[in-house]
Amino acid sequence: MRRVAIVGAGMTPFAEHFHLGIKDLLPMAVSEAVAHVDKGFDRKDIQAAWFGELVSTDGFAAGVMADSCGLLDIPVTRIENACATGNDTLRNAFYAVSSGHVDVALVVGGDKVRETSSRATFWEWMSMTRDQAWDYPLGLVAPANFALHAQRYLHESGATREHMAMVAVKNHKNAVPNPKAQLRFEISIEKVLAAPPVVTPFGLLDCTPQSDGAAALIIVAEHLAEKYTDKPIWVRGVGLGVDRVMHQHKQDMTTFPATVRAAKAAYAMAGVGPGDIDVAEVHDCFTAVEMISYEDLGFVDRFGAAKALEAGETSIGGRIPVNPSGGLKAKGHPPGATGIAQCVEIVEQLRGVASNQVDGARTGMAHNIGGPTAVSAVTILSTDVS
Amino acid sequence: MRRVAIVGAGMTPFAEHFHLGIKDLLPMAVSEAVAHVDKGFDRKDIQAAWFGELVSTDGFAAGVMADSCGLLDIPVTRIENACATGNDTLRNAFYAVSSGHVDVALVVGGDKVRETSSRATFWEWMSMTRDQAWDYPLGLVAPANFALHAQRYLHESGATREHMAMVAVKNHKNAVPNPKAQLRFEISIEKVLAAPPVVTPFGLLDCTPQSDGAAALIIVAEHLAEKYTDKPIWVRGVGLGVDRVMHQHKQDMTTFPATVRAAKAAYAMAGVGPGDIDVAEVHDCFTAVEMISYEDLGFVDRFGAAKALEAGETSIGGRIPVNPSGGLKAKGHPPGATGIAQCVEIVEQLRGVASNQVDGARTGMAHNIGGPTAVSAVTILSTDVS
Numbered sequence: 001m002r003r004v005a006i007v008g009a010g011m012t013p014f015a016e017h018f019h020l021g022i023k024d025l026l027p028m029a030v031s032e033a034v035a036h037v038d039k040g041f042d043r044k045d046i047q048a049a050w051f052g053e054l055v056s057t058d059g060f061a062a063g064v065m066a067d068s069c070g071l072l073d074i075p076v077t078r079i080e081n082a083c084a085t086g087n088d089t090l091r092n093a094f095y096a097v098s099s100g101h102v103d104v105a106l107v108v109g110g111d112k113v114r115e116t117s118s119r120a121t122f123w124e125w126m127s128m129t130r131d132q133a134w135d136y137p138l139g140l141v142a143p144a145n146f147a148l149h150a151q152r153y154l155h156e157s158g159a160t161r162e163h164m165a166m167v168a169v170k171n172h173k174n175a176v177p178n179p180k181a182q183l184r185f186e187i188s189i190e191k192v193l194a195a196p197p198v199v200t201p202f203g204l205l206d207c208t209p210q211s212d213g214a215a216a217l218i219i220v221a222e223h224l225a226e227k228y229t230d231k232p233i234w235v236r237g238v239g240l241g242v243d244r245v246m247h248q249h250k251q252d253m254t255t256f257p258a259t260v261r262a263a264k265a266a267y268a269m270a271g272v273g274p275g276d277i278d279v280a281e282v283h284d285c286f287t288a289v290e291m292i293s294y295e296d297l298g299f300v301d302r303f304g305a306a307k308a309l310e311a312g313e314t315s316i317g318g319r320i321p322v323n324p325s326g327g328l329k330a331k332g333h334p335p336g337a338t339g340i341a342q343c344v345e346i347v348e349q350l351r352g353v354a355s356n357q358v359d360g361a362r363t364g365m366a367h368n369i370g371g372p373t374a375v376s377a378v379t380i381l382s383t384d385v386s
Numbered sequence: 387m388r389r390v391a392i393v394g395a396g397m398t399p400f401a402e403h404f405h406l407g408i409k410d411l412l413p414m415a416v417s418e419a420v421a422h423v424d425k426g427f428d429r430k431d432i433q434a435a436w437f438g439e440l441v442s443t444d445g446f447a448a449g450v451m452a453d454s455c456g457l458l459d460i461p462v463t464r465i466e467n468a469c470a471t472g473n474d475t476l477r478n479a480f481y482a483v484s485s486g487h488v489d490v491a492l493v494v495g496g497d498k499v500r501e502t503s504s505r506a507t508f509w510e511w512m513s514m515t516r517d518q519a520w521d522y523p524l525g526l527v528a529p530a531n532f533a534l535h536a537q538r539y540l541h542e543s544g545a546t547r548e549h550m551a552m553v554a555v556k557n558h559k560n561a562v563p564n565p566k567a568q569l570r571f572e573i574s575i576e577k578v579l580a581a582p583p584v585v586t587p588f589g590l591l592d593c594t595p596q597s598d599g600a601a602a603l604i605i606v607a608e609h610l611a612e613k614y615t616d617k618p619i620w621v622r623g624v625g626l627g628v629d630r631v632m633h634q635h636k637q638d639m640t641t642f643p644a645t646v647r648a649a650k651a652a653y654a655m656a657g658v659g660p661g662d663i664d665v666a667e668v669h670d671c672f673t674a675v676e677m678i679s680y681e682d683l684g685f686v687d688r689f690g691a692a693k694a695l696e697a698g699e700t701s702i703g704g705r706i707p708v709n710p711s712g713g714l715k716a717k718g719h720p721p722g723a724t725g726i727a728q729c730v731e732i733v734e735q736l737r738g739v740a741s742n743q744v745d746g747a748r749t750g751m752a753h754n755i756g757g758p759t760a761v762s763a764v765t766i767l768s769t770d771v772s
Binding site: 001002021048056057058059060061062063064066067071072073074075076077078079080081082088091092095096098099100101102127128129130131132133135136239240241242243244245246249261262265269371374375 | 387388407434442443444445446447448449450452453457458459460461462463464465466467468474477478481482484485486487488513514515516517518519521522625626627628629630631632635647648651655757760761
């Protein structure tokens with residue numbers, strides 16, 4: 001059970017990259033991760049790779065990644081776990097390095113959602129992340145699916161659409177100085193409330209954009225960390241949680257059991273609790289999802305998200321800043337890359353070089369939820385080895 | 387770096403299961419694997435699962451697996467690696483158990499290829515296992531793709547279509563007593579040679595059928611093996627190898643570098659060589675692929691496959707029986723399940739209860755190649771812990 005450190009992290013800008021394919025985006029992210037290793041890194045040191053991609057645009061995913069990044073003599077595994085793909089990709093690579101069978105691994109994630117080819121990637125993504133026999137034919141694509149939860153959450157918690165809008169306003173503000181973010185402009189609560197409706201209670205500005213992009217991490221076994229960096233970031237906890245896919249089986253629409261399970265596993269492995277998290281990247285595909293996740297991750301009490309937003313607790317400078325990168329909401333959301341890009345942000349935070357630096361951050365979290373609410377992955381990173 | 391044992395193994399029959407969906411097949415395989423654990427097994431002991439599926443028919447793969455098998459409180463990761471999915475799924479679960487972070491894991495694989503729904507699963511599979519920008523538009527679907535290799539192999543090696551037919555005849559014969567096999571009838575060399583052409587040099591009887599099915603393994607850390615079984619089968623080596631996806635980059639069409647790499651890794655981890663393998667399940671999606679694989683796996687010298695077939699070396703009773711289950715050719719090939727089902731056969735061989743028992747088998751191998759020739763996974767199992 002060896003400890004595992006991140007020694008390099010990089011990502012492409014998230015954007016509608018109509019002019020770039022997945023074969024362009026992946027090498028961009030890998031190159032940045034390699035260049036980011038402060039004591040230098042030879043790609044030949046990579047012994048194995050894990051590649052997270054939700055929907056393949058170019059065919060055989062692992063091979064296309066290896067080909068386009070020039071990684072031809074190492075094993076490559078593709079991981080897919082709906083919108084939790086990114087953090088689960090890191091989790092699987094972590095196990096391999098922790099086991100002692102791999103010393104140096106590459107973790108890459110990417111997706112082309114704004115596809116210009118004949119493949120309807122976006123709709124394939126939609127169909128791939130829910131039950132095709134039950135949810136999908138009812139029209140429960142992602143916004144509708146999460147809206148069922150959000151509507152019930154507002155009803156039971158007493159939170160309002162204004163609170164949801166606060167999430168969007170906060171995350172857009174955070175995106176402005178982040179050169180990798182897709183929507184780098186501020187918005188107001190009034191603007192969010194006046195945006196065209198998507199599905200009640202979500203207006204357009206409650207929703208993540210559709211994004212293309214890639215992100216990469218280089219992880220190594222503990223005995224090699226010092227060789228590559230003076231500032232290793234330790235993977236302290238990884239957790240994955242699952243819940244029923246079909247909505248008729250969900251017993252409480254105001255909480256995501258998958259997140260609760262993933263967080264419990266990650267906290268237990270890391271030996272920390274919610275109070276130890278200095279900064280978090282939380283899955284805000286829709287504004288209300290960030291609110292519910294505050295509660296599921298233990299950052300606030302049940303139905304306490306609205307109050308925390310009002311008090312600015314999750315803003316930069318607050319008790320536990322959430323989505324300093326801009327989050328899915330404003331940084332963007334290419335599903336295979338999203339979780340890994342969250343880790344890229346947390347690595348920068350813990351190294352003190354983030355766009356919206358959280359002062360003195362030593363322990364951070366990345367969180368995904370997907371397959372609408374049926375899967376969650378949580379990663380806890382820290383400057384402290386234990 | 388803990389040792390890992392298989393304590394349970396099961397699979398559905400491989401067939402055109404038009405009346406069964408993936409949600410039926412997966413629980414069937416899992417139930418058989420659970421029932422197979424000789425000292426008894428409580429499903430609640432499963433701490434994590436890995437699910438190999440090439441193409442999802444029912445939507446969110448990990449969730450559908452968890453839902454249909456009633457596994458709701460454990461993490462589930464989907465692995466996809468073209469036709470090497472099955473053995474790579476075991477590889478990833480192996481790392482997690484070996485690391486010490488998971489003690490008991492479920493490894494499941496399945497695919498519905500003969501789909502009756504509106505989704506064209508078979509063609510999606512075809513497009514998912516090659517480069518869509520290069521190979522696929524040229525018509526290089528699997529038979530055509532492998533045929534380029536086979537044709538060149540016949541030209542350079544001096545082997546003939548009769549030798550290829552010997553593979554089909556052998557594997558069909560092996561399938562007859564296997565209750566899980568899809569094509570349980572004997573064929574003759576004359577019949578293979580007279581079958582309708584698919585793509586030169588493959589006739590219909592040189593090709594695997596299209597199959598539906600699922601297979602499952604239960605693996606545990608070494609300290610738990612004795613709790614569940616008196617006959618643990620040890621996962622001694624796992625290897626995954628990658629090669630260029632596009633054919634214009636391949637330098638020698640008569641060998642599969644992905645297999646060579648995967649085998650090298652698996653042999654090194656297991657501390658054994660080709661001469662130690664008593665029985666093997668080898669990826670025979672097309673007859674000539676089994677021949678090339680004999681050489682890449684080190685069972686025979688380069689271009690020695692024809693001679694080995696003539697001498698019956700790979701038949702039951704021969705020096706190294708290959709595909710005693712019937713292989714992909716006659717047992718069938720639902721890609722996500724195939725590699726795991728190969729391991730099910732090897733487990734039965736090493737426990738002495740296989741349909742075509744290889745006398746005294748102690749060490750066996752399972753081998754996949756896919757993404758036509760761009761990825762290979764090899765697993766080495768043994769009754770001997772080291």
